[in-house]
Amino acid sequence: VNTRRTLWLPNVGSLLWLAFFLGLTLTQWRLIMINADGDACLHWRIGNWMIDHRAVIHADAFLHTRAGASFITKEWLAEVLFAAAGDVLDWNGIVLLSAALIATYLWLLHRELLAEGSELISSTALTILAAMSCSVHWLARPLLYSHLFTVIFTWQLRLFDRGQLTTRQLLLRLAPVMVLWVNLHGAFFTGFVIIATFFMGNTIVLLTCPRGVRPVALKKLGSLAAVAVACMLATLLNPNGWRLPAHILEFFRDPLLATYTTEFRSPDFHWNNLSGFSIELAALAVTLIVLRPALSATDVAVVGTWGLLSLLSARNGPVFALVVTPILAEHLHEALTKAVPGRCIDAYRRLSAHMTVLNRSANGWGTVVLVSIVLVAVMAKPKMLGGQPLVTSGVLSNRFPVAATQFVDAHPAAVSGEMYNTFSWGGYLILYLPAHKVFVDGRNDFYGMALIREWNDVDQIHQDWDAILKKYRVGWTILPRNHALNSFLALRTDWRLAYEDDVADIYTRRPE
Amino acid sequence: MFVCATIVWLLHRQLLAEGNELLLSTVLALLAAAVCATHWLARPHLATQLLVVVFAWQLRWFQRGRTTTCRLLILLPLLTALWANLHGAFVIAFALIGIHWVGTVASWVGATADEKPAVRHRVMVLTALGAACLLATLLNPNGWRLPLRVVSYMSSPLLMGLAQEYLPPNFRDPTMLPFLLVCVLTLLMLVIVRPRLNATDALLLLAWFLLSLRMVRNCAAVCARGCADPRRTLEHAYLRAAPPSLAPPPLPRLFPRVMTSVDQMAGASGLPMLATIAMVLILAKPQLFGGPPLIRTELPAGRFPASAVQFLRHSPDAVSGEMFNEYAWGGYLILALPERKVFIHPNLDAYGEKLTRQFLQVNNIRPGWQDVLARYRVGWTILPRDHPLNQVLARRDDWNLVYTDPISSIYGRKQ
Numbered sequence: 072v073n074t075r076r077t078l079w080l081p082n083v084g085s086l087l088w089l090a091f092f093l094g095l096t097l098t099q100w101r102l103i104m105i106n107a108d109g110d111a112c113l114h115w116r117i118g119n120w121m122i123d124h125r126a127v128i129h130a131d132a133f134l135h136t137r138a139g140a141s142f143i144t145k146e147w148l149a150e151v152l153f154a155a156a157g158d159v160l161d162w163n164g165i166v167l168l169s170a171a172l173i174a175t176y177l178w179l180l181h182r183e184l185l186a187e188g189s190e191l192i193s194s195t196a197l198t199i200l201a202a203m204s205c206s207v208h209w210l211a212r213p214l215l216y217s218h219l220f221t222v223i224f225t226w227q228l229r230l231f232d233r234g235q236l237t238t239r240q241l242l243l244r245l246a247p248v249m250v251l252w253v254n255l256h257g258a259f260f261t262g263f264v265i266i267a268t269f270f271m272g273n274t275i276v277l278l279t280c281p282r283g284v285r286p287v288a289l290k291k292l293g294s295l296a297a298v299a300v301a302c303m304l305a306t307l308l309n310p311n312g313w314r315l316p317a318h319i320l321e322f323f324r325d326p327l328l329a330t331y332t333t334e335f336r337s338p339d340f341h342w343n344n345l346s347g348f349s350i351e352l353a354a355l356a357v358t359l360i361v362l363r364p365a366l367s368a369t370d371v372a373v374v375g376t377w378g379l380l381s382l383l384s385a386r387n388g389p390v391f392a393l394v395v396t397p398i399l400a401e402h403l404h405e406a407l408t409k410a411v412p413g414r415c416i417d418a419y420r421r422l423s424a425h426m427t428v429l430n431r432s433a434n435g436w437g438t439v440v441l442v443s444i445v446l447v448a449v450m451a452k453p454k455m456l457g458g459q460p461l462v463t464s465g466v467l468s469n470r471f472p473v474a475a476t477q478f479v480d481a482h483p484a485a486v487s488g489e490m491y492n493t494f495s496w497g498g499y500l501i502l503y504l505p506a507h508k509v510f511v512d513g514r515n516d517f518y519g520m521a522l523i524r525e526w527n528d529v530d531q532i533h534q535d536w537d538a539i540l541k542k543y544r545v546g547w548t549i550l551p552r553n554h555a556l557n558s559f560l561a562l563r564t565d566w567r568l569a570y571e572d573d574v575a576d577i578y579t580r581r582p583e
Numbered sequence: 584m585f586v587c588a589t590i591v592w593l594l595h596r597q598l599l600a601e602g603n604e605l606l607l608s609t610v611l612a613l614l615a616a617a618v619c620a621t622h623w624l625a626r627p628h629l630a631t632q633l634l635v636v637v638f639a640w641q642l643r644w645f646q647r648g649r650t651t652t653c654r655l656l657i658l659l660p661l662l663t664a665l666w667a668n669l670h671g672a673f674v675i676a677f678a679l680i681g682i683h684w685v686g687t688v689a690s691w692v693g694a695t696a697d698e699k700p701a702v703r704h705r706v707m708v709l710t711a712l713g714a715a716c717l718l719a720t721l722l723n724p725n726g727w728r729l730p731l732r733v734v735s736y737m738s739s740p741l742l743m744g745l746a747q748e749y750l751p752p753n754f755r756d757p758t759m760l761p762f763l764l765v766c767v768l769t770l771l772m773l774v775i776v777r778p779r780l781n782a783t784d785a786l787l788l789l790a791w792f793l794l795s796l797r798m799v800r801n802c803a804a805v806c807a808r809g810c811a812d813p814r815r816t817l818e819h820a821y822l823r824a825a826p827p828s829l830a831p832p833p834l835p836r837l838f839p840r841v842m843t844s845v846d847q848m849a850g851a852s853g854l855p856m857l858a859t860i861a862m863v864l865i866l867a868k869p870q871l872f873g874g875p876p877l878i879r880t881e882l883p884a885g886r887f888p889a890s891a892v893q894f895l896r897h898s899p900d901a902v903s904g905e906m907f908n909e910y911a912w913g914g915y916l917i918l919a920l921p922e923r924k925v926f927i928h929p930n931l932d933a934y935g936e937k938l939t940r941q942f943l944q945v946n947n948i949r950p951g952w953q954d955v956l957a958r959y960r961v962g963w964t965i966l967p968r969d970h971p972l973n974q975v976l977a978r979r980d981d982w983n984l985v986y987t988d989p990i991s992s993i994y995g996r997k998q
Contacts, residue, residue: 336753336755337751337752337753337754337755338751338796339750339751340751340796340797341740341743341744341750341751341797349793349796352793352796353789353793356773356788356789356792357789359770359773359774360773360780360785360788360789361785363773363777363778363779364777365777366774370774371771371774371775374770374774375767375770375771378766378770379763379767382754382763382766382796383754383755531969531971532971532974532975533969534969534974536974552950553947553949553950555947555948555949555971555972555975556971558948558949558950558952558975559948559971559974559975559978562975562978562979563978
């Protein structure tokens with residue numbers, strides 16, 4: 072291998088990072104990331120509020136139905152970071168930050184697989200498979216930080232489980248990461264579930280191992296318990312202290328959670344965007360059936376727990392992929408090593424060996440940095456040089472009521488009283504109609520199921536719909552054009568159509 | 584319930600006939616019954632569950648050389664002809680034959696020169712079986728149009744999305760717990776026992792697992808189709824393959840043997856027959872002996888608009904024109920109000936996507952809903968009391984409330 076190439080040729084891991092970073096930024100993915108629902112707008116607006124007030128938000132400022140109510144933010148730091156990126160480069164900034172997070176956690180996963188001794192081609196293929204599974208949640212949201220920390224937690228715990236990390240090192244690595252996690256996203260409980268699966272696996276080892284090995288197994292369990300306690304204490308280091316974990320536990324206990332939140336429901340395998348998760352499950356099943364690997368008790372606990380959790384809630388699918396991929400890689404590598412030589416296997420091994428040598432000699436991080444800087448410059452062109460943007464990111468006018476909000480902005484007198492809005496537009500309206508407060512947004516953990524039920528009663532035009540609207544002094548509605556409530560309000564003499572386009576209708580209550 | 588009991592009995596018999604131990608076979612048949620119970624409804628798909636067990640059994644026996652080619656080629660096409668006339672899910676037969684075909688072809692790779700003629704023979708027989716079964720599906724009152732209709736129905740995301748049983752399983756639903764347990768047991772079997780599955784069993788396990796994740800109705804098929812190898816392997820794990828630290832204590836080892844001995848001694852097959860006759864007599868008591876029934880089986884009053892139907896029977900002139908009805912009530916209304924025709928019923932394949940879209944347009948009050956009602960000359964609606972359309976009709980001058988109770992409301996168009 073020509074060593075001069077090392078100066079410009081990035082290794083496979085860096086190339087993966089660059090490919091995901093560029094791919095997510097320059098394709099339709101950037102629009103998907105910010106247009107899936109109104110949450111990207113919501114986080115930007117809340118982050119902006121905190122930047123403007125130079126304080127962490129503790130009371131709601133966006134809902135008229137819960138105005139001033141005590142608000143526990145689960146992701147204040149992520150919202151500030153998203154808002155800062157948005158303030159600097161508009162939507163392009165948020166896209167760049169999200170793409171960098173996704174590319175980084177996939178790069179880390181690839182590094183983990185290689186560091187654990189897996190072979191280059193299979194590691195790369197499995198990382199791409201994990202990426203396909205995770206793509207269902209490639210959205211500009213704080214959840215991306217949870218995926219990043221999931222990879223870090225799994226990697227460090229696997230190192231510890233194999234005796235490659237001391238208890239002290241594990242504590243010093245995971246506790247600070249947990250402090251970051253608890254301030255960046257509410258799914259920091261994932262970290263405890265990962266620790267619990269390793270604890271479960273080691274408990275099985277303790278119960279089944281020969282008597283002489285028990286002290287070692289017991290010590291390992293003690294270390295994991297200490298790490299869990301340290302991480303638990305670390306979760307208190309957030310602006311809301313103990314109230315944040317308590318609030319999240321309370322939220323998870325609500326039986327209606329899965330009824331009203333799509334991502335907490337069981338995965339709908341009819342969705343095309345879940346095909347990656349289906350393939351990951353099939354890959355696991357094929358590995359277990361065909362390769363018949365001798366899984367450790369910890370691996371069984373990890374696969375079983377996360378398999379079950381991913382079937383219960385669609386949002387656990389990416390976590391399943393991130394924690395199971397290292398197990399798949401380990402046993403695929405083992406099978407490839409033990410495979411009986413043949414024409415295909417020999418050719419594969421030659422290719423793999425050649426690629427590995429090339430990969431080790433490649434050290435072209437400079438190329439990756441250079442391309443990334445060029446991309447950021449392209450995305451930032453209007454801010455830096457003025458004029459038209461070269462790459463445009465923004466909310467889609469056929470998905471959100473862009474023209475309707477412009478109408479309300481231009482004719483503030485056209486509406487009066489409070490707003491009734493559809494659930495998925497809440498975040499968008501908070502960002503683009505800051506003069507008005509919304510009825511609901513994506514934070515159902517904050518305002519609770521009581522308000523969701525009231526919102527739903529109006530949405531489904533139940534008997535008490537008008538009483539609920541009057542209770543909240545609703546004077547106007549902004550709803551998708553096909554919404555049943557529009558057809559209903561059109562028949563009522565006490566409401567009138569104030570605005571309509573292909574996306575949204577606005578109805579206002581006539582003065583009594 | 585007779586069909587349900589027969590399904591479980593047949594599965595149990597299959598497990599025993601394949602040499603599995605009695606206690607484990609019974610536990611696994613009961614577990615399969617718990618999974619199938621989510622679909623123990625008085626519907627034709629029970630025939631599918633029954634025939635899946637028979638097909639899977641026969642194909643497994645053929646694979647193991649325990650049934651003759653002639654018997655397979657006569658029995659299964661005959662059953663397919665029956666299946667095509669009993670329930671539309673007869674395509675499962677082709678999925679089962681297809682998986683066995685692919686598995687047998689795959690086994691060619693690892694077969695020795697001596698084994699290859701037998702493998703080739705099995706491939707040819709399965710090919711002939713697939714063709715014979717395909718021809719057998721034509722033996723129905725609609726001929727070639729039936730299989731075509733089924734395929735067309737299954738390729739429509741709209742129709743498949745509307746029927747609950749075609750939706751993916753909701754694992755948060757407690758009724759899915761038995762299926763989850765089956766998944767966990769299968770996973771444990773694969774990681775602890777590490778069985779050496781042949782290509783056909785591996786494909787069956789993989790294909791039906793993925794299909795059950797796509798459609799809740801396939802969960803029952805997974806358990807009813809009787810992939811006996813995993814069960815057998817579990818038995819091996821329990822009785823033989825367990826490491827010394829996990830070896831079962833003497834009593835659990837003894838218990839299955841005692842059970843098997845008792846079972847071999849028991850020959851009172853007349854007792855279940857007697858119990859069945861007694862149960863039929865009890866249920867048929869009003870018809871046979873008169874008087875009130877001993878066991879009453881009725882449609883639950885809180886689930887269907889029984890009072891509204893009674894009102895319509897007593898006051899047939901209260902409504903005129905055609906009906907617009909709740910989707911889930913279609914079947915009930917067809918039975919309870921035979922003199923009226925419904926707008927829609929759950930047999931979506933009967934009328935296709937166009938009418939389904941029009942139904943959804945009215946049901947979700949989308950723009951143009953009045954045009955649909957006018958096109959079908961709908962003169963009255965019968966919908967759940969809380970249905971949004973009731974609220975809309977209540978505000979319209981050309982409709983009025985004809986009847987209401989806690990379950991349903993009837994609105995009629997003013998003349």
